[in-house]
Amino acid sequence: MNSNSEAIAQWNLAIQSNYGSPTIALSNGQGVEVWDVEGKRYLDFLGGIATNILGHAHPELVEAISQQAKTLNHVSNFYAHPQVLKLALKLQDLTGDSTARVFFCNSGAEANEAAFKLSRLTGRNRIVATSGAFHGRTMGALSLTGQESKKRAFKPLLKKITHVPFGDISAAKKAITKRTAMFILEPIQGENGVVVPPVGYLAALRDHTYKTGTLLVVDAVQTGMGRTSTWFGYESEGITPDVITLAKGLGGGLPLGAMIALGSAAQLFQAGSHGTTFGGNPIACAAANKVIEIIERDGLLAEVGRKGMMIKQALSELSQVQEVRGSGLLLGVVLKSKDAKVVAAALMQEGVLANAATGEVIRLAPALNVSDQQIAQFLEIFSKVVKNG
Ligand SMILES: Cc1ncc(COP(=O)(O)O)c(C=O)c1O
Known part of the structure; x- marks a missing residue:
């Protein structure tokens, strides 16, 4: 399978409608980056809805799982x-x-x-x-x-x-x-x-x-x-x-x-x-x-606080953002425009995964080991998207 549209067609043929239809199919990931079946790269700031706590394919996690599977x-x-x-x-x-x-x-x-x-x-x-x-x-x-x-x-x-x-x-x-x-x-x-x-x-x-x-x-x-x-x-x-x-x-x-x-x-x-x-x-x-x-x-608890503040401060300064709620790396960006679904779709277009938790809130829950550089890339894309929206 090498196209998102083919994947979605298969989804609709074989999977029940309770989640609706996805828009893309992901094929592989590394850390906070994931790629879809067409080879497009995304920064994963949703983390499988606050689940991929160390990102995708963390080598030590892969090793621990593999060892246990062998044992x-x-x-x-x-x-x-x-x-x-x-x-x-x-x-x-x-x-x-x-x-x-x-x-x-x-x-x-x-x-x-x-x-x-x-x-x-x-x-x-x-x-x-x-x-x-x-x-x-x-x-x-x-x-x-x-x-x-x-x-x-x-x-x-x-x-x-x-x-x-x-x-x-x-x-x-x-x-x-x-x-x-x-x-x-x-x-x-x-x-x-x-x-x-x-x-x-x-x-x-x-x-x-x-x-x-x-x-x-x-x-x-x-x-x-x-x-x-x-x-x-x-x-x-x-x-x-x-x-x-x-x-x-x-x-x-x-x-x-x-x-x-x-x-x-x-x-x-x-x-x-x-x-x-x-x-x-x-x-x-x-x-x-x-x-x-x-x-x-890796001292990630302290890092989570620091990184969360970095994101909070930067996004709070955007005129399109009413407030940024949450703690650490569980953040809700409240949009003045109240069109979180549109913004989440535009973010995906620009290579960022996040979701509209409600009609006006974009939820961010990246892996705890997201790097400062990845945060900077995310902030750049996010501000571009809300400014253009
Ligand atoms: C606070 C909270 N409790 C329970 C659940 C349900 O978890 P699961 O989807 O693993 O059943 C969720 C899922 O989003 C959640 O956020």
């Missing part, structure tokens, strides 16, 4: 293996809490489903979530999601879930009672256009959920793995949640999710409570172990 591929959860143990212990260490226990799965929705089921074991069955939130597309995760457009066609969904405005602590306090099993939220709402809550919101929520005995579940699927310059995206508020969910960047592009429970929440699942065939797969875990090793070794 042991899949064992089921009847048996332990070195990669899953190493990863679980490392994630526990990153939470800073030795009571943390990990459940591995394959995606963000599954991680949130696991949190949902865990919350039922508290003996309570009410949940509070936030409007605009995105927690996944399976029926439980969709019920937690606070976007009506994604839910409407699939009702009835799960009951006893209240959505409150994101960032509004008094609304949260009103909704959370001693009967609430869990409050779930994203530290920054990614799919909703990179929406950042007021400083102190998470800490106040933590305080209130302690008082009511409600699990505080942080969905770090998009903000996690260093993307916002800390491991999970909540640390700046100095809180410890009861549950953290992860996916996307965790496997560096391989499908891997995790639901980490802390303290007494870590004791809720018993033998037989939950499971999934591929959870803790050795190859996916080998990739995650390498991802974490590289982020730590």
